[in-house]
Amino acid sequence: LRQFKVASEAESRLDARIESIYKEYPQVETTMLSSPGVISVYHVWRGGQDPSEAQQTLEELVKRMKDRLGEALFTEAEETLAEVIGRLLRDRGLTLALAESCTGGLIGERITDVPGSSDYFLGGVISYSNQVKSELLGVEPVLLEQYGAVSAPVAEEMAKGARERLAADLALSITGIAGPGGGSAEKPVGTVFFGYADSQGVDSTRLLLPGDRAAVRMRSANMALDWLRRKLL
């Protein structure tokens, strides 16, 4: 048995990327177990009793998967995205702050699920209302009016504000529309923006995620954590 975990928006999308590889290995059974935003891939040898053939084939298959998937493959161990991020932050001696809107605390919950996370996690602001975005994170009300709470400029200001007010090295922010209400033609339900701030400046990205309220929240939390992880590589 060999296993690895991939951060991905959907199993179908991951499958399209790796199908051409694992189909070349009929003696290996490949299965995927997906939760919204994180997919675990398992390779089980079914080709017979020769342990060295099994090991060699699995090694080769996993090597090809790693080459294809690159940074999207985040672990070959039994660890979560939050644990990988914790290791990266600890190794580099960096502290983290959060600013969460649509996830309402879910990302903080994941980060602090890891024992010892107080070594690198300072805390965060759950800025569910616009007033909290302005008063606790310093997001200019004119930005909220002009671009809306779910926008790249607001995500960036949230991250910048969290980094400054919590005196952290890095900050991650998220603002989005989890539904069922609140969607529009321009920004449908599932639209999320992530923001990032460090000593070099700010960045943001936009995604459109499928699913109901619970799935959008879980998927966006995992995709945000994965975006942060890639920033740390």
Place this chain on the structure above:
Amino acid sequence: LRQFKVASEAESRLDARIESIYKEYPQVETTMLSSPGVISVYHVWRGGQDPSEAQQTLEELVKRMKDRLGEALFTEAEETLAEVIGRLLRDRGLTLALAESCTGGLIGERITDVPGSSDYFLGGVISYSNQVKSELLGVEPVLLEQYGAVSAPVAEEMAKGARERLAADLALSITGIAGPGGGSAEKPVGTVFFGYADSQGVDSTRLLLPGDRAAVRMRSANMALDWLRRKLL
């Protein structure tokens, strides 16, 4: 079938309170399904084909349960503590803010799991580090030094600070030791303090909860939500 949900620290504790009642009803099968902090109780009629006898017996049994359990019984419907709290806040036109330490965002995640929660939930502060407790919530560093971060005075100041800084009608706070590290003889792992603030003043309470890190966090989130719910009755 009749069902209800009870906020309780442990199934054994709930069972000790209601056992003497349901044992009087051998024609009703009573089962409990527990998650840390919330226990669902199911009564299924097994006494025969007479629907009026079934209904009458179940009515009487549930009435006796309600009398025995009082406010601990929080719903007879398929709803969560967060939904019940949302209904109470909405009915009374009140807004809520949070200050979370050991739960790291879990309570906010629960509250915002409810669609439309932005009507009454303004946001919160995840004050994982002491510095965030002081700078974002206004907890005096001397309190943290004198009583420790996990203490009644700090829980109360956290709630007061969240209420003021987020301009909410009510605030709920939580600070505790989820483990595995951080426990002491005076404050073992599982010690949590809840704080509450409204226009009348502040209050706090202390609990000692069983379980590992994940169970302490989940149990303390549910017990904190239940404490808030009782404040709203």
